[in-house]
Amino acid sequence: DAKTTQPPSMDCAEGRAANLPCNHSTISGNEYVYWYRQIHSQGPQYIIHGLKNNETNEMASLIITEDRKSSTLILPHATLRDTAVYYCIVRVAALTSGSRLTFGEGTQLTVNP
Amino acid sequence: KAGVTQTPRYLIKTRGQQVTLSCSPISGHRSVSWYQQTPGQGLQFLFEYFSETQRNKGNFPGRFSGRQFSNSRSEMNVSTLELGDSALYLCASSRRVGGQRQSEKLFFGSGTQLSVL
Numbered sequence: 001d002a003k004t005t006q007p008p009s010m011d012c013a014e015g016r017a018a019n020l021p022c023n024h025s026t027i028s029g030n031e032y033v034y035w036y037r038q039i040h041s042q043g044p045q046y047i048i049h050g051l052k053n054n055e056t057n058e059m060a061s062l063i064i065t066e067d068r069k070s071s072t073l074i075l076p077h078a079t080l081r082d083t084a085v086y087y088c089i090v091r092v093a094a095l096t097s098g099s100r101l102t103f104g105e106g107t108q109l110t111v112n113p
Numbered sequence: 114k115a116g117v118t119q120t121p122r123y124l125i126k127t128r129g130q131q132v133t134l135s136c137s138p139i140s141g142h143r144s145v146s147w148y149q150q151t152p153g154q155g156l157q158f159l160f161e162y163f164s165e166t167q168r169n170k171g172n173f174p175g176r177f178s179g180r181q182f183s184n185s186r187s188e189m190n191v192s193t194l195e196l197g198d199s200a201l202y203l204c205a206s207s208r209r210v211g212g213q214r215q216s217e218k219l220f221f222g223s224g225t226q227l228s229v230l
Binding site: 036041042043044045046049087100101102103104105 | 157223
């Protein structure tokens with residue numbers, strides 16, 4: 001799986017958009033970009049994933065650059081409950097890698113009142 | 114729909130003992146994977162089970178083992194516990210269907226916090 005690089009920490013004001021960047025310059029054509037987050041003392045929570053098109057769901061939006069070497073997770077209106085460690089993961093589809101996710105260090109997002 | 118259930122939530126053991134952790138996946142999910150999380154090493158993949166067979170294994174010693182039952186419930190066992198085995202052990206389930214190439218989401222439980230004294 002491709003390696004990812006994320007800033008170790010970010011701050012965001014409550015109600016504002018949180019934009020979390022991720023670099024994955026060695027991504028292959030068949031690798032997906034996944035985002036998970038982990039709130040303290042809980043298991044990671046799936047947020048969103050994409051291959052090459054931008055994606056949006058009820059939690060967030062995922063913007064993937066045209067060359068697919070980087071992406072941005074957007075939380076449109078951050079709340080205090082969004083304070084968590086956010087992990088960007090790049091992996092091939094499940095047939096060969098199964099459920100094996102390689103977690104990096106992630107970004108600690110702190111949403112301030 | 115109930116989420117992934119892990120029991121027990123907390124566990125204290127002493128060096129040399131063995132421990133068994135349990136995981137009940139989301140109903141209909143056939144794949145169960147296990148992860149270890151420590152402050153120093155972060156989240157690391159232990160192994161995955163699908164249809165009662167281990168499909169993938171991480172770089173952990175043989176003291177770490179697991180199994181999956183016909184109802185998809187899974188257990189992991191750690192024998193001869195060491196202080197370094199103190200960690201949060203997380204179980205995740207997914208709807209992966211064998212033989213199909215697809216993206217997938219993992220659903221994690223809240224974990225079992227194991228302390229080895």
